[in-house]
Amino acid sequence: MHIGIALPQYGTHARAEVIASFARDAEAAGFDSLWVGDRSLAPVEPSDLYPGHTPDHPYPSEYKTFLDPLVALTVAATATTRVRLGTSTLNAPWYPPLLLARSLTSLDQVSGGRLDAGLGIGWLRDEYTAVNADFRKRGARLEEILDILAGIWAQEVFGHKGEHWEIPRSYVGLRPAQNPGPPLFLGGFSPAAMARVGRRAAGWVGVAMPAEAQAGLWGIARRAAEDAGRDPDALRRHIRHNPKPGATPEEIAAALRGVRDTGAESCFVDLQQCVREPGEALELGSAVLERVRAS
Template sequence: MTVLRLGLALPQYGKLADPTAIAGFAAAAEELGYASLWVGDRVLTPLEPSDLYPGGGTPERPYPPEFIHFVDPIVALTAAAGATKTARLGMSTLSAPVYAPVLLARTLTSLDLLSGGRLDAGFGLGWLRDEYTAAGVPWAGRGGRLDELIEVLRTLWTADPAGHDGARWQIPESHVGLRPAQNPHPPILLGGMSERALRRVGASADGWLPTLLPAHYLRRMWAVIADAATAAGRDPATLRRPLRVNPREGTPVVTVTDLASALKGAADEGFTEAFVDLHYIADGVEHALELADQLRAAVDR
């Protein structure tokens, strides 16, 4: 069985949405042996949303009610960075196209420096058109917008002076004083399950951010990524795959025992990284830490 580096989602939303608890949670999780800490992204929760949550939304319950309370992901990672020493700090995922790339580059560079080079920049397209509308960003063409945003980030992270003249952004040649701690830059990990998204991962990203699904689905999607990587002259074996596990009522994974079994199964499938989001089963931050302690022990058995 593959050795699995195990992580946790930071207390960021729902009953766990307490910014003052993030630093203590992060330090305790690292002390328990968790190797990574993660955040997600939510801009707003409309009363009448344009789209249903793809993870089981219905007209009566269009998105999980936990999403109504959501701490800013960069603030959460910044708090965790100052309270930890070794844990990787990741995003699964930041809705990157709603952010201006020149400002995002500055923020992520600063966070990578603050953490001593522990940032994993995880990006996705999101699923809610209303968030794009609220941010003043067009929903159409969001995939191309993500591609260009990544191009801008890599330029600003590796060139000095640096500029950009593209379809969506024009950045004059400028001095770039801050350099990320990681060379050449923080790893760029991408979410997504459509064929286009998977091919984007294989062609240009440093890794994929999958969610726990039946093994045959994950294998099929990974094959698309591997084919795209090979076609681009890249070695698929170099791409990372931090697996997200969301225990919740109504799914096969709810209890600590379920979680430990699922994680061991992921290791058998060759995954080397995974993290668990306890927001749907924990009653509060202290309860989440209790569950994390139990899970760490169950996985190690």
């Protein structure tokens, strides 16, 4: 199983000046991938609660400071040569798909073809309000975005007219380093989201959970792939693990071994809610990496 770590991006870790050195050191330590997430707002009176949270603590307080994910990955791309670079997840319906395609294509070029683009639809209605996007149609918007990305990456002349966007027929000269484009992974936990993974994606960007629950969700994706005439064995999983503050290297390593036992191809740890400093995160993550690789 490939093992990754989240880049310093939010909360007390949101320090742009350390991204490059963190990325270099993580690659040297033996990590296989570097990851970012995507948050745009920390509302004073949020429309929705973050899963598992309460009205007096509606979302992780660290989300009040959040560096742009694609900027952070671009810095990491220029500081490394080997590691894969992933988004888990980029909230695709916030972005005009033409500009999203340009950003992802450019990042794939800058990184020399190392981008794994994980796309999701988010959970906070306020973020959709702020970018003038319809939260109720976020699934349909994602489907159309996938159509547009596939078309732009496959065609030298591309145009699109859909429910949400219209793109005049235009020449497409900017091409990704990966052919036909960066692998697209999708997030989500509903049956509809998992079926979309099976029908349309390279795989799933999920989170660590009990093995039985993950198996149930993954089964939906595999069946949807079969129904769509795709090879379910070609689907891959990138699993995020968010340890709680105070977690020990062995506790975190045990969680990653549990993910490995499910057959997932990749797991990464996000330690930005576990420790306060990027240096602490890299030290703890390296200790976890050593333990998982030794077992």
